Amino acid sequence: MKFSKRSRYGIQALIDLGIYAKTECVQLKDVSERNDISAKYLEQIFTALRKAGFVKSIKGPQGGYLLGKLPEEIRISDVVEAMDGSYELDEEVSELPTAQVIQRCIINPVNEQTNQLLRGLTLKGLVEKTEEITAYSAEMYYI
Template sequence: MKFSKKSRYGLVALIDLAVQPETEYVALNTIAERNEISTQYLEQIFGSLRRAGVVNSVKGPQGGYRLSQKAQEIRVSQILEVLEGEYRLAEETGDSPISRTIQSMVVDPVNDGLTKILEEITLEDLAKDYLRHQKGEELMYYI
């Protein structure tokens, strides 16, 4: 199982947005430049996020995007559902004993675990970890 570029870029852009002041709108091209992502691709991603109520936007020279709610209230599962539609393993389609075994022993436990993990992680958790890693990079020096 692999996250699509759309989900990865969406998470990257939302982490970038989450570390900005809550009251400020951030231009999409600024987020794109900082993270080396195509502005056109981010426009598509942010269109989905805006329609789902994850971000708000304002048009114009002082416009841009900001989170529609606090980062601690936005779950990674919510973001992935907006961007992927469905991120869980597909259910077994057969009704044979083998299909039922695969469903009960593999698919169900994987989906339950994945859902549990992604519902526990918030955008705030990602932003804090990002800042911790960023701070660690600034402290590194080489001899």
């Protein structure tokens, strides 16, 4: 299993909207600059996020992007699936005892743990953690 840049950037963009789009639309270029992601690539990501219902776009001079759902309704497992499809390790189809052992002892437990983790994470939790880290970093100073 590989966690793609597409999924990473999609989650980063959603966290950004969760922080900055609470009261007004956010421009794509601002998300791009804050997260150091190419605006052109981010357009593709936002297209996928919009199709999945995670974001909505508002046209016009005051337009931009907003979250399409409440942060607590957006599960990270759903975001990864929208960005890349299934994130589970492929099932081994074989009658060989060794292949069955690999499936039962490695692949199935990894998939179960991954599902449990990603389904338990919401955008709300990631936004809160990001704000916590940002606040902590702002409190630190150096002599």
